[in-house]
Amino acid sequence: MNQMNIISDQTVALPNKAYQARHFINGVSQDSFDGQKSNRISPSHGVVVSQAALGTAVEAEVAIAAARTAFDDGRWSRMSGKERATILNKVADLIEANVEQMALIETLESGKPIAQARGECGGAADLWRYAASLARTSHGDSHNTLGADILAVILKEPIGVVSIITPWNFPFWILSQKLPFALAAGCTCVVKPSEMTPSTTAMLAGFLVEAGLPAGVCNIVLGFGDPVGSLMTTHADVDMVTFTGSTAVGKMITKSAGDTLKKVALELGGKNPQVIFPNCDLEGAADAVTFGIYFNVGQCCNSSSRIIVHEDIADAFVARVVELSRQVAFGNPLNPETQVGAIVTPEHAEKINTYVQAAAEAGAEICLGGASLMVPGLGDQFYQPTVMRDVTPDMAIAREEVFGPVLAVLTFRTLDEAIALTNDATYGLSAGIWCDDVHTCLDFSRRVQAGTVWTNTWMDGFPEVAFGGVKQSGQGREIGSYGFDEFLEVKSLVMRVGRTRAPWVKTA
The missing domain is CATH 3.40.605.10 (Aldehyde Dehydrogenase; Chain A, domain 1)
Structure with missing residues (x-):
């Protein structure tokens, strides 16, 4: 805190x-x-x-x-x-x-x-x-x-x-x-x-x-x-x-x-992943992941609420996301410097916390956050920036839409495994990949089940470009x-x- x-x-x-x-x-x-x-x-x-x-x-x-x-x-x-x-x-x-x-x-x-x-x-x-x-x-x-x-x-x-x-x-x-x-x-x-x-x-x-x-x-x-x-x-x-x-x-x-x-x-809804390969702009990817999970307090259908990180870089990448998360400005929404504000209702804040605590009880590690956030003069209808690793695909926090500032981290070794994890969801709104190999990006983009795929970016949108999802x-x-x-x-x-x-x- x-x-x-x-x-x-x-x-x-x-x-x-x-x-x-x-x-x-x-x-x-x-x-x-x-x-x-x-x-x-x-x-x-x-x-x-x-x-x-x-x-x-x-x-x-x-x-x-x-x-x-x-x-x-x-x-x-x-x-x-x-x-x-x-x-x-x-x-x-x-x-x-x-x-x-x-x-x-x-x-x-x-x-x-x-x-x-x-x-x-x-x-x-x-x-x-x-x-x-x-x-x-x-x-x-x-x-x-x-x-x-x-x-x-x-x-x-x-x-x-x-x-x-x-x-x-x-x-x-x-x-x-x-x-x-x-x-x-x-x-x-x-x-x-x-x-x-x-x-x-x-x-x-x-x-x-x-x-x-x-x-x-x-x-x-x-x-x-x-x-x-x-x-x-x-x-x-x-x-x-x-x-x-x-x-x-x-x-x-x-x-x-x-x-x-x-x-x-x-x-x-969405349970949107960003897949992170070692051969990419890791600093840019970490910043995009931080933006993707905390923008609009994570209360966003396009929130990148799960990331799928290559095992070789998982420790360093998660550490960098945690470090950036600590620097994100949380608090009073009526200050233009604030980047993350309040949760919409107390009931929704409790729902978010229920997901986090259930994942922790199932073996996931809370690297950061995991509780309500008290802002002086405004109360506790805020939720801490939360990063959880050692998340497994069967956990609710990896499969269901939490709709809050909570990031679930999974890992992979091969492109096929990353695509399988991406598609292992009832949702199919958006997905992203960070990789400097254009062939990998194209292969991923064509095989994943999502209405929008971003490569080496996240949540760029334009009035000219259609938006919507597949599956549920x-x-x-x-x-x-x-x-x-x-x-x-x-x-x-x-x-x-x-x-x-x-x-x-x-x-x-």
Whole structure:
């Protein structure tokens, strides 16, 4: 403990009053019909930072109806790509103009460091701008080789009403991986953010109005998964559900959405490895591993929560990661120097600790951390940077998503063994390899079961590059042109030129 870099002071002041988050239905911000609200207590500062309207099935029904009407009457779906792009670009400008307010409330609701919240909210504007570019450049296909009298055209049309359900760990970034792409495609939407981090999504409503989005095109309903989210995934007027969250909830959504055969896109959990070979930039790899496990307090689906290190360098590499971990700035999220903040809830902190203690009892060694972290003036809803070695593949900490600042270390001797360990998981979101031999990197990248593979880097992402997982990490893709296509249906239009069709019925 006394060797860790703990930051207790803050440079950003707490707001004077709690933010009031409201529903946004058919172009109007409103409270719940029954007046109910929920309070969000900051995991880092222990104060009520936001009060959100607590929705019920009533608000969800009205929002879905508004989205259905807005889609069917064509106010958005039949608008030109240029017009849609203009509005999306205006939203991007408004996001950038309000980053500081958004980052402050997101930091207090989630516990993440304010520097990371600023990067998340400000960086999300780039997703909106890229989606705007797709609105103007989307096109279908044509077939002009079917005969002199036939022309076929392949159209891409918006899928319809989309339910968007987002998590608490990256509330605005993940919303922006979905919503602008759905809007760019011409869909109308109903959005439900996590009840723990509703405010930046609620703030977006004002930007949408100011940018000129027609009423009913995007609706926001705040509240719990039951009843709001459950109705959004089962309602007959919803054509598609896109959800980011736990694999367990994703499975439930798939089952419930099956009754109406609506499309489902899921971005779920991960147990993502970085494989470290001796012939690589070991210092760069150690820094990337440290970043990969502690970024966003390890509460990240792309967290590199397990590393697979060659036996020849395991001792030295783990020692270097431990040394770097001691230098990572943990503590007050309202200090821009802080790199790791608070755990989202006390219950989640206890869940993290349960994984760590079970692994220790099973024979894993705690090289660093392994308990809650007390930050002066803020309490103990923080968890120490934790590194565990002598982890075996059968341990829960090596197989299940801990979702915290806990690194599990396994070892290997051959490439085949490293690939087998990588693929020995129910998840398949991302994986990484550190090696100076390009042939090894290519072989690894083609054989591992993951939606994204990074070589000699970790968690580099771009709006142009699709994101998503295989196996129980999800289905479908987000961002990039592939993520945009998720919100489109393909329609074939076959046209006969002239009256050349031979009659089927032979008349006398």
